Amino acid sequence: MxxxxxxxxxxxxxxxxxxxxxxxxxxxxxxxxxxxxxxxxxxTPEYILKAATEAMQNGMTKYTPSGGITNLKRAIANKLKKDNDLDYNLEEIIVTTGAKHALYTLFQVLLNDGDEVIVPAPFWVSYPEQIKLAGGVPVVVQSSEENDFKLTAQQLEEAITENTKAIIINSPSNPTGMMYAQEELEELGRVCLKHNVLIVSDEIYEKLIYTSDRHISIASISDELKEASIVINGVSKSHSMTGWRIGYAAGPKAIIKAMTNLASHSTSNPTSIAQYAALAAYNANDxxxxxxxxxxxxxxxxxxxxxxxxxxxxxxxxxxxxxxxxxxxxxxxxxxxxxxxxxxxxxxxxxxxxxxxxxxxxxxxxxxxxxxxxxxxxxxxxxxxxxxxxxxxxx
Structure with missing residues (x-):
């Protein structure tokens, strides 16, 4: 076969x-x-394990809305406001089966055959494969070690074509651990706005920073960049919950609605128990x-x-x-x-x-x-x- x-x-x-x-x-x-x-x-921290046990005992074992339970989406919105100074309503957030699934679903609803996505190298191994699965073309742009493995605005400008649909920014980065400063994000953002390029901002490692540098979400820099960005995150790395498979995407309502519709025909919903565990994670202190x-x-x-x-x-x-x-x-x-x-x-x-x-x-x-x-x-x-x-x- x-x-x-x-x-x-x-x-x-x-x-x-x-x-x-x-x-x-x-x-x-x-x-x-x-x-x-x-x-x-x-x-996974004990208070999260306890919340999952209580959810099971209380019968929270059924289907949930495809985009996630309301309380968890509200907790994510509160987290985005508190940590990133970003305002999203519940219709602009989808809970997914891990951040990887958020990215996969995004590319499926975003890309048509031949659409290009700029992928700065080094890159997380799944980015190019997910783009190809959606019919897109990963355009890999090599960064340099001299620039701490980060893409420059000039490199971005030179890589954009009439087929460019999006760019992925991963900060802090897997595999390098490097992160973009606000000035660098502003420069990249200006290029993206100029060419109407969607920014996919993978922020899954934002809680794990070991210097005085502060994580900046590119979506928080301006209202224009917020409208041009999809923020991807989750509890896997920050709360040691890789196996629970809970991530999320936050962004323009039309994109989130399309992702939710697709999820309703693929996963139905993220695991109910894992959602209540993630709710406990986001409602606690750090x-x-x-x-x-x-x-x-x-x-x-x-x-x-x-x-x-x-x-x-x-x-x-x-x-x-x-x-x-x-x-x-x-x-x-x-x-x-x-x-x-x-x-x-x-x-x-x-x-x-x-x-x-x-x-x-x-x-x-x-x-x-x-x-x-x-x-x-x-x-x-x-x-x-x-x-x-x-x-x-x-x-």
Missing amino acids: NLAKRVETLTPSSTLAITAKAKELKEQGHDVIGLGAGEPDFN DAVNEMKKAFSERLDTIYTLMNEIPGIVCKKPKGAFYIFPNVAEAVKMNGFTNVDDWVKVILEEEKVALVPGSGFGFPDNVRLSYALQLDDLKEAAKRIKRFVINHQSK
Whole structure:
């Protein structure tokens, strides 16, 4: 049987693939340290677990409105006002089965065949694939390490064509952990308004910032940019709720209505229990979030220092998320490999450390390391990588 053409060009998620391989080796009894997972290693806070239990006991186990329960949408609106100075009414918000599903649904209702979406590289691995599934064309624009992996307004201007429909901005970024300053967002925003380009602002890591820099939502800069933006977010990273699958989109009413209609014929609704758990998350203070952030900040300082001590590896210090994205091109060359992908495979085989090659993110000279694991494991992982690099130096 022939499969639909729309899936023939899909590339499997490199992050999920490396995580699966690491899990397989662990099950075989190997001492594997996985640095590929894109999720916090903390359990969901207790008050959220309690809220979910109470929801089940109170019979909140039925269908909900496709766009999410009213109380949760109201809590999201309050969060957007408090954290981002953004005013949205309930008709401008949809609750989705994770932020990934919000993006998928958005592209499905937004794109026609041949519509272009500008995707700054490095990018999260699912952006190009979701665009292609909707019939769109991902236009990848390479940023530079010198500019902290961020797209410039000039690059954006040069990439726009008559077919450009949207641009994705991810700040703080997966995989780099870098974030855009307000001035940079203003410059990008001016270009988008000039060319009538919709801004897809992925802000899923906004709560995980380790510097004095403040997260700025591009939609908050002006009324014009708010009307030209779709804000994507959720509880997965901020509240360690990756498995609960609750995200949201906020933006112009017509787009949100179309997304809601599509959801009614696909998922019906996000899981009812997970919605009540997310409601508890958004109605509480940020104490649990800040506790997790403190631990991540310490881990970042540790792994950043250790990785920069390894010959042939150069790493910029991220400002947010829980990844570092070092350039390993020189180490790969020193070790006699022709590309990062092969180098990563052998490190996993010999040292049992799972890294994600940068090729999946559009930057083949880099690797992504998640520091969402215990300090002892991070130190041991860096020790093993350093040992591999030193032992495999070409004679």
